[in-house]
Amino acid sequence: MKHKIFIDGQEGTTGLEINERLSGRDDIEILRIDSKELSVLWDKNERSRYINQADIVFLCLPDEAARESVTLVTNEKTRVIDASTAHRVADGWVYGIPELSEGHRENIKKAKRLANPGCFSTGFNMLVYPLVKEKIIPPEYPAVCHAVTGYSGGGVNLINIFESDENKGKFNSPCFYALGLTHKHLPEMQKHSGLSNPPLFTPIIGRYYRGMTVAVPLPGIKFPAGEINELYKNHYKGQHFVKVLPMDIQNEFELGFMDAESCNNTNNIEILVFGHENRVLVAARLDNLGKGASGAAIQNMNIMLGTDEKYGLV
Numbered sequence: 001m002k003h004k005i006f007i008d009g010q011e012g013t014t015g016l017e018i019n020e021r022l023s024g025r026d027d028i029e030i031l032r033i034d035s036k037e038l039s040v041l042w043d044k045n046e047r048s049r050y051i052n053q054a055d056i057v058f059l060c061l062p063d064e065a066a067r068e069s070v071t072l073v074t075n076e077k078t079r080v081i082d083a084s085t086a087h088r089v090a091d092g093w094v095y096g097i098p099e100l101s102e103g104h105r106e107n108i109k110k111a112k113r114l115a116n117p118g119c120f121s122t123g124f125n126m127l128v129y130p131l132v133k134e135k136i137i138p139p140e141y142p143a144v145c146h147a148v149t150g151y152s153g154g155g156v157n158l159i160n161i162f163e164s165d166e167n168k169g170k171f172n173s174p175c176f177y178a179l180g181l182t183h184k185h186l187p188e189m190q191k192h193s194g195l196s197n198p199p200l201f202t203p204i205i206g207r208y209y210r211g212m213t214v215a216v217p218l219p220g221i222k223f224p225a226g227e228i229n230e231l232y233k234n235h236y237k238g239q240h241f242v243k244v245l246p247m248d249i250q251n252e253f254e255l256g257f258m259d260a261e262s263c264n265n266t267n268n269i270e271i272l273v274f275g276h277e278n279r280v281l282v283a284a285r286l287d288n289l290g291k292g293a294s295g296a297a298i299q300n301m302n303i304m305l306g307t308d309e310k311y312g313l314v
Helices: 013-022 035-042 044-053 063-071 102-110 119-133 151-163 186-193 225-235 247-252 290-305
Strands: 003-008 028-030 056-059 079-082 113-115 144-150 200-206 212-219 242-244 269-276 279-286
Touching (some): 013 028, 013 056, 119 186, 144 151, 225 247
Parallel strands (some): 003 028, 056 079, 242 269
Antiparallel strands (some): 212 279
């Protein structure tokens, strides 16, 4: 019997990507709303009807709309994967990075309500969680995070800004943003990494569509870069989508530069370690629309349904 899937927010960036990644699967029936009939989504009764027919509902919506959709679930069967920020630190919701630990994966299997992680948070938490767990850094460590992303990470509104005719010639250089230092991913970056305080986070947006790097400098730690690299290899051993790259990887970078697009159109995340004694930089590369959004959502769906978590993903 096919699993019924409904994507609430099917016309957004993440919704479109989920649709594309699920296309061709013979174990899935997508409950589609014709684009001419999208007005039904503003009718709560109609939305509730679609939601309660589904085994899995993906919420690809702004936060307030996602919270409203959850209230429309009226049965025990329907399970929810929320791609918004609304529930990532909420009680009763499971956080969806299965690679962090076997406990995380087991919780995902049983989850009725799952919060898909943010793209920046995925890179940051997969870098920092093992360091806190293994006492490489203490929970009170004053973490700093620098990250670069393509403009698709801001959704349809930001895509329109970068691709509009009126903005041609603008934003040619990478731009710092969220300069109030209150980025919406900070609560989950703190909670799910094991830190006592949020990191100092400085995201940068570039004039390219997709792909990101997340970097965390580790000044003053007592462990050399080689040991940190081995720690990541051990922690993520056997995880299909996590690639811990060798220490000499910088020798393979074209012209010595690490680009942000090497994982594009995949669900992979690459972990990299640079440095030497007492001066270490750890970094992650991922597709902000893949492992940072729709790919992670489908991976979590596969786990929840008891399907091979790699199914439909590359």
